[in-house]
Amino acid sequence: MMIDATVEPASEIATAPEIPAPVVPPATPPLRLLLDVDGEAAAVLAKAEVVLAHAAKRPVIRRLRQVFWDTPGLTIGRQGIGFAIETSGRRRQQLMRPIGVRPTGGRILSPVAMALDGERLDPARLAFLPGIDVGHVARLLPSDLVPVLALDLHRTIWQIEFGEARFALTLEKAEVEATAGRLGPCQVELLLQAGPAHGLYDFAAELHRAVPFELATHDAVQQAYRLVAAEDWWPTEPGQAPLLHHAMSVEQGLLAIGRAAVADLRAEIGRLTQAMPVEQVHQARVALRRLRSILSVFRKALPDAPRRALAGDLTALASALGQAREWDVFMANTLTPLGRALGEERGLKGLGFTAAVLRERAAADAYAAVLASDFMGLSLRLAAWFDAGLWPEPPSAEAAALLAEPLERYATAILRKSHKRFLAAGAHLAEAGPSDLHGLRIDAKRLRYVAEFFRPLFPGKPARRYVAALRDIQDILGTLNDAVVARGLAAKLAAQDEKYGPRAAGLVAGWSAAETEAARQRFAEVWRQFTKTARFWKDR
Structure with a gap:
């Protein structure tokens, strides 16, 4: 299966980009709660009283496509980074998103998005992401990158007012296209925008009374990489020791x-x-x-x-x-x-x-x-x-x-x-x-x-x-x-x-x-x- 990259082939990716300004994710990532739902639950959610009663206005529908580029050996993904071109209507932007942490239960790092420089993918920006192997990125040639997977996303977004909390509720239906096959994950994201953070969890508890869901262990991109790599980089097996170090409080x-x-x-x-x-x-x-x-x-x-x-x-x-x-x-x-x-x-x-x-x-x-x-x-x-x-x-x-x-x-x-x-x-x-x-x-x-x-x-x-x-x-x-x-x-x-x-x-x-x-x-x-x-x- 060939992936429609919707951007220039690797030979046309920028070969000598200027060093861009550093990319600095927020020190405290926004609070995001990711939930797994099936198709039946998704249909129930769209009509659920708890959603309709607290939605500030009618939902917004968005469709977009994300094509992820990597080396054939998935070097970038293995370092915990997803590197993509996102297209929404006529708007296209470069997307770099941390994918090294499982989203279960709370904060996950937000994507870093930038406008494309002359319609070209700019891999030099990867060097400024936390945790990336700078030396390897410096050696990475533009011709090394190929499209490895694509996501077609259909998002329905409600603005929710729940008590003093304000957050976006997004129902995301994804179609994952990769050489290894296809997937169709369906997930709900709650993204806190203002007010007490506990309101997000209180709303989720009330939502569960109407809509069956599970706390997600992988987001759509992680599921896609799991399909492409034929292995799980984010195992959920019990018994894993916590990552502690001497500098911790x-x-x-x-x-x-x-x-x-x-x-x-x-x-x-x-x-x-x-x-x-x-x-x-x-x-x-x-x-x-x-x-x-x-x-x-x-x-x-x-x-x-x-x-x-x-x-x-x-x-x-x-x-x-x-x-x-x-x-x-x-x-x-x-x-x-x-x-x-x-x-x-x-x-x-x-x-x-x-x-x-x-x-x-x-x-x-x-x-x-x-x-x-x-x-x-x-x-x-x-x-x-x-x-x-x-x-x-x-x-x-x-x-x-x-x-x-x-x-x-x-x-x-x-x-x-x-x-x-x-x-x-x-x-x-x-x-x-x-x-x-x-x-x-x-x-x-x-x-x-x-x-x-x-x-x-x-x-x-x-x-x-x-x-x-x-x-x-x-x-x-x-x-x-x-x-x-x-x-x-x-x-x-x-x-x-x-x-x-x-x-x-x-x-x-x-x-x-x-x-x-x-x-x-x-x-x-x-x-x-x-x-x-x-x-x-x-x-x-």
């Missing part, structure tokens, strides 16, 4: 860590299916706990009442998944190994069957709870908090001072304090009761999350060894907790089988007691190894 670090955790949560909740597979339930709960831990670690820097409310909503969603997770752990860590050890034990088979039935009921209840939880509303609040850095209340003077502190200093203080508290809590485990063990397990989780949050600031083997030693402790404490839960679940199951249930419950209790004793004996050595493990931060 506490506020910058908080937002980076929060964005990574929110991306994980969205991905994990998005993977949940009606069957609620074991690993999906587990990872969704982990993502929720990680976010709650972030709110706790940075609690002194955040507005207290909104922070508690947000943490409460995360806790409620985690609790909805909790019963299914308990049955999963019971079946995998107790019934399965016990069955292997005892073979054809009739009571255990009945116990396992009943447990599987109750697990399916719990999974169905959990899935229904997730669907009913207005996760999109929660996701929009998280987007405002972490993607856009907008909190319901301005920080207090004390919190503002803390947010301005160096991240590394804050991380060191938190790590030191958490480590010291954990050592004190674990010093007397031999005499600890179930409630003490449960508390120590929670402390271990919190310390591990803190270590993983700040680990990118301290790369190297010491951090890996510390986290590994902490994971060993957490595994043993998890075994101890599983044994307590297993005895309770077995008793619940036994009540439903008068003939074989009591014996099966007794077998579970005996197995759990043996597991508990073995775990306690292992703990002493694992704890000793942990206390000998070097701390990976520098105490000051």
